[in-house]
Amino acid sequence: MNQSNQILLAHGGGGTLMHTLIRETIASKLKNPILEKFDDSAILNVRRTAGRIAFTTDSYVVKPLFFRGGDIGRLAVSGTVNDLAMQGAKPVVISLSFIIEEGLPLANLQKIVLSIKRTAKEANVFVATGDVKVVQKGGADGLFVNTSGIGFIPKGVNVSSHNAKLGDAVIINGFIADHGISIMCEREGLKFQTQTRSDCAPLAGLVGAILGRIRNIHCMKDPTRGGIASALNEIAQNSEVSIEIDESEIPIREATFAACEMLGLDPLIVANEGKVIVACPAALAPDVVQTMRKHRYGKAAKIIGRVTGKGKPEVILKTAVGGSRIIDMPYGELLPRIC
């Protein structure tokens, strides 16, 4: 049998070569008894009685595959775990599907699989089922990853982007725009004195800590593509409310802000991959912020605004100099290959 340190088209053919790749390079690293059955689907035993399941999917096409603060594997696990967490679900299992371009160094795939393993462990989920496809050179930019996920929603939790209410405080768990800016710097070969790092992280633990203390969270949303501008507009539209944000309260690192200025980017539309926007009754907000700050992914948590009106979906930014402007949903975006 040929040995190869690159992925070959034949690795996707359904034969021995594929089975060896799946078993030795992927499954043996992620090992768990369900994945290792290698059946067409994973069988999960649901012991609880009736309840609510959250189900989500996301494909990841980030370029480069490795970047400061993460890689496509960490991103793929975090992104899907976070989509489940945003509904108040406890993430339980994920699926993992690779589309690999022939010629991808096997060592890169191995590094990514290890990163997936570490991130899944951190998020307390396991990879239950998977798939590998190989496409011809020029077909997939090295590697695309899809992760889908299932989580269970605890009784009494009712978190949704449709659920923000008049009087709610709006909170964020830390610095914005780090992910998009670091991908952009990486891709364009830009070097600043202080380099930014992606904030890419699974938020299941942080969200679990919040919901463990405070059940009455109305809304959570991760501001990924389109940044907090897009996420806040989605909340405003889905909940039919107007939201006011204080520019001076939005946490942003100096280096990230400087890079945005230099690149001519509005940090509000730059992607994040480890942030959550929370809307909850104002009286509970200090407790949410305190709970966030005790967690590694919430050290710079802050109240950044409030829900000020009903019926007219809009997002208003109170600027640092005392003015105000409407933040629109961005149209397209400047950084397409960031997630």
Place this chain on the structure above:
Amino acid sequence: MNQSNQILLAHGGGGTLMHTLIRETIASKLKNPILEKFDDSAILNVRRTAGRIAFTTDSYVVKPLFFRGGDIGRLAVSGTVNDLAMQGAKPVVISLSFIIEEGLPLANLQKIVLSIKRTAKEANVFVATGDVKVVQKGGADGLFVNTSGIGFIPKGVNVSSHNAKLGDAVIINGFIADHGISIMCEREGLKFQTQTRSDCAPLAGLVGAILGRIRNIHCMKDPTRGGIASALNEIAQNSEVSIEIDESEIPIREATFAACEMLGLDPLIVANEGKVIVACPAALAPDVVQTMRKHRYGKAAKIIGRVTGKGKPEVILKTAVGGSRIIDMPYGELLPRIC
């Protein structure tokens, strides 16, 4: 706002353009109340008490996107539905994730979405959650599709590739190798007098009909990449049994056989996308075959072999001329972009 009859990079940016594409081109066609919430994950109410859930994922990279007998959309729904059905699960929901290369004609995406809608309806599943990414030209061969799926396994059903038993009959629901051969002809521009068509189809109905009558099915496996050679070897290895197949009993259309001969392909390793191999106690086999034949996707069902031994995983072909040879797991495969 610009109108475009092609997908632009900006369609993947998280802004208005993306939301319009998702709402108008995709979700409005697949419409159902869960998908239309546009939350980060879909919430499913599980009304039953404790039970088993099947969970699976697959990415589809077939080229060309449209082929005789199907398209990437029909393939993506069928493949995932079939992976669930192979565990005896009743498929319930699927997720849908598109990776689109900029420049894809919008009309092609619309056709594919309609095909997904029709196939999902036929399979009695709904699209609960989805995702769209757009990559630069040269990044994704037009379109890749990932579908993941969830199904529920009825009590008393225990179907697995690990579960074939000595004495079982081995059954297939019809003609082999039609999918792989028609993709190959399409791709290479080959024309034969009688053209083959892909067998691409969701088998949830067929499998449901079988399990509705006969609970004691031991094993089901869809012979996709790597053909029936790969599927039978997986069953043999996972169940630790030897399987004997009668070459003369394997249903294959004349046109497909002729094309295989001309192309120098062994039809046993050519992919199928609407076939299921069933292993069940020999006494139940005639009933399984009769049940299959009453279904549109089982008209040419046949018993093709039997499980003849324990402990030594191998697949033996009794040839039409009275000899026998071992069918190995194929190594790589000749037709990489077939699913």
